[in-house]
Amino acid sequence: MAGLSWLAPTLLHETSPMNSEPANTAHEPSRGIDPDLIAGVIIVLGAGALLTRTSDMPGMTALLPVTMLSALILLGVLLIGRCVLRRRRQTVAAIKVFDNAKRFIGIVASIAIYVAAVALLGFYTSTAVMIPVVAWCFGYRNLKGVLLADLIFTGGIAIIFVLLMGQELPTEFFLR
Known part of the structure; x- marks a missing residue:
């Protein structure tokens, strides 16, 4: 009987006439x-x-x-x-595994598009475009907030990589 001790709370929960909640699946x-x-x-x-x-x-x-x-x-x-x-x-x-398969495919596609855009357009241009697009797709509609986040993120990356570390990121398409 000791081996079935995990079953007792589930059986009591399901058979109780005072409880109209669905069966507890947390122990399965x-x-x-x-x-x-x-x-x-x-x-x-x-x-x-x-x-x-x-x-x-x-x-x-x-x-x-x-x-x-x-x-x-x-x-x-x-x-x-x-x-x-x-x-x-x-x-x-x-x-x-997937609550929304279309959303998952959209996320994977946006990552692939971003990687291709960095190679074609350059890092700063593709990042400056992708941040507002992704924010919009996830439902964030405050234009000032999106533009401020875009400016802070893209500018922060430029400061860290170019000014502090002296590293070049993929060149912009209009500077090639």
Whole structure:
């Protein structure tokens, strides 16, 4: 009987005449692979692969990529750890991988368009265009806020990379 102790709260919850709430699914183990686990593994593997490419870079040039990729690896490991803990506690109900497939495809497409735009138009132009477009797509409609965020982000990147680090980002199409 001790092996079925996990079942007692569920049975009491479902059969209680005073309780009209649906059955508690928080104690059901999940079926299949947790999407967070997949994401964590992909993040760790991708960031690790990119981290190996920073070994030929000069010290100051490699500082930012190494820091960011190391942080991504750490966050990926934390994501994997969280999934393992959830599975051990068996407190995970079935998780939907995609709440909105169109939104996911839109995000992937916008990343691909941004990467292509950086190569074709230059970093600053594509970033200055992409920030308001993405903000608009996610429902942020305050034009002053979007333009201010765009100016701060793009200007901050320019200050950090060009002035402080002396690094050139992909040249703008009108300066080539």
